[in-house]
Amino acid sequence: MPAPATTTLRLLVTVKAYPSVSTKYNELVCCAGITEDRQWVRLYPVPYRDLPNHTQFQKYDIVEVTCERREAHKDNRPESWRPRLDTMRVISQGEAFRVVGSRGADHPPRARRPAGDGIAK
Numbered sequence: 001m002p003a004p005a006t007t008t009l010r011l012l013v014t015v016k017a018y019p020s021v022s023t024k025y026n027e028l029v030c031c032a033g034i035t036e037d038r039q040w041v042r043l044y045p046v047p048y049r050d051l052p053n054h055t056q057f058q059k060y061d062i063v064e065v066t067c068e069r070r071e072a073h074k075d076n077r078p079e080s081w082r083p084r085l086d087t088m089r090v091i092s093q094g095e096a097f098r099v100v101g102s103r104g105a106d107h108p109p110r111a112r113r114p115a116g117d118g119i120a121k
Helices: 096-101
Strands: 008-015 020-022 026-037 040-046 062-069 080-083 089-092
Touching: none
Parallel strands: 040 080
Antiparallel strands: 008 026, 008 062, 020 026, 026 040, 062 080, 062 089
16 A cells, blocks of 8 residues: 655644544544645644643644644545644644734735625615
8 A cells, every 4th residue: 555645834824623523532623724825734634632832733833743644544635634733833822813814915805895794674
């Protein structure tokens, strides 16, 4: 059997799902985010509460982690990766909007919604 494909990903964490109970890992979280080249990435399994404090990340942090492709019979989605938790590190905390997620000059400003409850009378 060939070795799984591996890569190092740097991503802006945008999703941290509610923990689910696992018989193998006790408690798991599915996380997702956007890479520097704007690709959607899903990381699973992440035993978040069992991670060392220095690797526990929050939404909108930028993290770097080496990952391998999940086995096709378990998950064949192209965005899914299994993180190697011993390689995970938080690159920046809470500065993600300024670094990655800001709407630069090449994007027009978003239209504002009208005031009120949005219900036509």
